[in-house]
Amino acid sequence: GENVEQHPSTLSVQEGDSAVIKCTYSDSASNYFPWYKQELGKGPQLIIDIRSNVGEKKDQRIAVTLNKTAKHFSLHITETQPEDSAVYFCAARKYNTDKLIFGTGTRLQVFP
Amino acid sequence: EPEVTQTPSHQVTQMGQEVILRCVPISNHLYFYWYRQILGQKVEFLVSFYNNEISEKSEIFDDQFSVERPDGSNFTLKIRSTKLEDSAMYFCASGGRMNTEAFFGQGTRLTVV
Numbered sequence: 001g002e003n004v005e006q007h008p009s010t011l012s013v014q015e016g017d018s019a020v021i022k023c024t025y026s027d028s029a030s031n032y033f034p035w036y037k038q039e040l041g042k043g044p045q046l047i048i049d050i051r052s053n054v055g056e057k058k059d060q061r062i063a064v065t066l067n068k069t070a071k072h073f074s075l076h077i078t079e080t081q082p083e084d085s086a087v088y089f090c091a092a093r094k095y096n097t098d099k100l101i102f103g104t105g106t107r108l109q110v111f112p
Numbered sequence: 113e114p115e116v117t118q119t120p121s122h123q124v125t126q127m128g129q130e131v132i133l134r135c136v137p138i139s140n141h142l143y144f145y146w147y148r149q150i151l152g153q154k155v156e157f158l159v160s161f162y163n164n165e166i167s168e169k170s171e172i173f174d175d176q177f178s179v180e181r182p183d184g185s186n187f188t189l190k191i192r193s194t195k196l197e198d199s200a201m202y203f204c205a206s207g208g209r210m211n212t213e214a215f216f217g218q219g220t221r222l223t224v225v
Contacts, residue, residue, distance in 0.1 A: 043216035102155040
């Protein structure tokens with residue numbers, strides 16, 4: 001069935017360093033890949049997304065890359081700040097459905 | 113900035129009781145969703161709703177669950193007879209068009225005792 005694997009489960013970085021979170025998906029029909037940031041006690045907040053017709057998308061310090069052949073996509077955060085600390089979820093969705101399949105989450109801690 | 117709002121933020125209920133979780137989606141959105149997140153686990157899809165009917169549901173969404181958009185602004189999730197394993201965070205989400213981004217509410221923590 002559909003599955004999204006996410007690594008690592010926890011990630012600690014020094015402020016100013018980069019952080020990379022990786023996901024793989026099983027269903028080759030997936031064509032939409034959002035990333036959500038979840039702070040304690042809040043709902044998932046969309047931070048960036050990418051569709052299967054592009055390989056990379058950037059928004060200030062955040063970028064997402066997609067390798068359709070390998071069914072991998074990654075979130076890159078540069079110049080991390082303490083306020084980037086949160087749980088990050090990747091997700092995937094097929095073209096003919098509204099259902100998002102979420103990864104297991106990565107707890108990112110940025111130390112000052 | 114428009115947002116999805118959910119009430120209550122926390123609901124405690126006895127096993128076997130009915131609960132209704134409420135959501136007000138973003139006002140011009142047409143697609144509505146419920147997801148749940150059991151503590152420490154991934155976010156799981158429950159159901160999607162469009163044009164006043166369920167468009168897709170997961171195997172979690174059995175006969176104990178139902179959804180409704182009673183008045184054109186609220187979107188509700190009803191659990192008829194709660195079980196201990198229904199304890200989770202329930203997130204409502206909405207989207208403007210099919211296959212576009214979904215925006216999530218802050219969640220309702222349901223605790224079944």
